[in-house]
Amino acid sequence: MKIETKTAHFSSPLYLESGRILEPYEIVYETYGELNEEKSNVVLVCHALSGSHHAAGVYEGERKAGWWDELIGDGKAIDTKKYFVICANVIGSCFGSTGPMSNNYPSQEPYRLRFPVVTVKDMIRAQMQLLSSLGVYHLRAIVGGSMGGMQALQFAVDYPNLADDIIALAATYATRPWTMAFNKVAMEAIRRDPRFKHGNYEINDFKEEGLDGLAIGRIAGHISYLSPDSMDEKFGRNYVSNDGLFELFGRYEVERYMEYNTNNFSRIFDPLSYLYIVKAINTFNLTRGYDSLHDAISRIKANVYLISFTSDYLFFPSEMEHIVKMMKRNEQHCSYLKVQSDYGHDAFLVEVDKFEDNIKDILK
Amino acid sequence: MKIETKTAHFSSPLYLESGRILEPYEIVYETYGELNEEKSNVVLVCHALSGSHHAAGVYEGERKAGWWDELIGDGKAIDTKKYFVICANVIGSCFGSTGPMSNNYPSQEPYRLRFPVVTVKDMIRAQMQLLSSLGVYHLRAIVGGSMGGMQALQFAVDYPNLADDIIALAATYATRPWTMAFNKVAMEAIRRDPRFKHGNYEINDFKEEGLDGLAIGRIAGHISYLSPDSMDEKFGRNYVSNDGLFELFGRYEVERYMEYNTNNFSRIFDPLSYLYIVKAINTFNLTRGYDSLHDAISRIKANVYLISFTSDYLFFPSEMEHIVKMMKRNEQHCSYLKVQSDYGHDAFLVEVDKFEDNIKDILK
16 A cells, blocks of 8 residues: 655645634645545545554554554555545644644744644644645545544534545544543643743754653543553553562553653654644534534534444543434434443554444445 | 540551561541540541541631541531541651651651652551550441541451441552552652652742642542543533633633642642552552452451442442452451442542431441
């Protein structure tokens, strides 16, 4: 499968929900598969908080595949022999699209904390511009999990005629205070870290030694991506330090996991981007801009497929079921799959085998 | 009701589970009510992570009552007209009993990180010494929630003849990785905070401006004490900043709550004590020292009363139910109450009205 990584440059302004504008801006994206002549075979894939446009395939010289490689590829559920798949890096991210460490034109200085707050609505508006620039005005489907699922649902509401099918996994209709509280750990840990310097750090400051604040915040993140049962299974009460049980900083396996993953993460992810994306998640609310949630949901014309995971402790199945009930009452097309899983919120990334057939059927 | 706050001094060593000793040591405790002549009316109350020996009553000149004042007092469920109630500050704490900021005798210097790791077993061993010093060799009941419940259960296993009744709320038989992960946020946030100085801070360093690391860790704590539903009810998606929704550091009500409570906490609680007590919670495991959990539980001779809360996201009802099943199979006396609550783990402190009658009945 061929991976094409490209950058689209936009010199006309992107009007943001806040009233501010982003101008100019860039969107980095990847495509897999071939666009057919009628441009009728496009599937848009939306990424989550820590994800990027690299959804599938393996870059030359690398070993790690894109974040949804199990799902996207030749002969896979999102079949790149049939579909032209697009995945764009969201604005605000640190993987190439315009974000807080991009230069604040016309200066050669990064925006930093002057970057405007972006929302999920803004993220999809930017992707609409990308699609226009590619001459794509209709999508076979939009698919995403977590913040990617928020984008898919927001597309369904804001642009009812855009896609035939909307597939949203492990998401919600509006972020609840529970999730905001987890995000708050990250926001405070980053903000109060002296090395963060109120956003005035240098771009390479954290390459060697990641920002502690981001690592600490990410521990809270990982808690919310797992579940009590998945942690029992993954780690149990295993103790891994040679120091013995009675050393204050001796570690249980779950502690080692948290340290290892979050320290790595804090070297590759930009802390300002983390703050901005977390803010976008907090402000996500399908109702905003409409009279009510019912009003927003009623706009949807696409077939909506919702997938939740029984052990998801970040966005609970009941949240998806709230949308399902509303759409059913409206006699809109909505189909729901609750996947039995012990993997928590992460299941949308790691238990692809439990829902890939479902997605294959939808895209048949 | 009369509050007596006292300090007991011990010059003989306390042998710790780690093999290390604490010598000398002090235990600060309070009593409420009068000890009868037969010394047969003693109820021991055990406190949780952030609690102290001040369980009931109001100090002169203060407004805030002890942490379980609703439950303990004249005519209340734990009736101080009938019972002599003792509540001791655990070793390792920062409220008067020997802890990491106590002087490492014979030096006049605090232990800091040289303080030995203490466990829940050690905490109750220290309380056994206190009881001996008071000439109390039998307890009518031991009552505690969260880490206090752990202590109550550990008493039941380690000292089967000590108490008639054991009442444990919102606890577990062994800390699961889920809880360790929440604790990990606090451990890392404290440890990596430059102002923590590897434990070499001065005792008044955080009086004015609390340690950020402790405040950040405490946010994670508060998440685990609440629940998704309790947060919906308490905060909803209310936005409280005048800054407008599109300010990066503008705050939702849940965020303000987290900031306010944790900043206050970080000015009054010692970060080293927090590390040590959190470690004690992580290492809690009724099985340790016995062949199996079944072996440990089988030792219990007291009547055990377990109370869990449906929305407890820190120690789930299923964990209590595991103990209930085991005791029932053994034909030991065990009675279980699952309280319907939206208040999460905190319910054991804030919804006393939902279980006080139960406790009153037990102590009849």
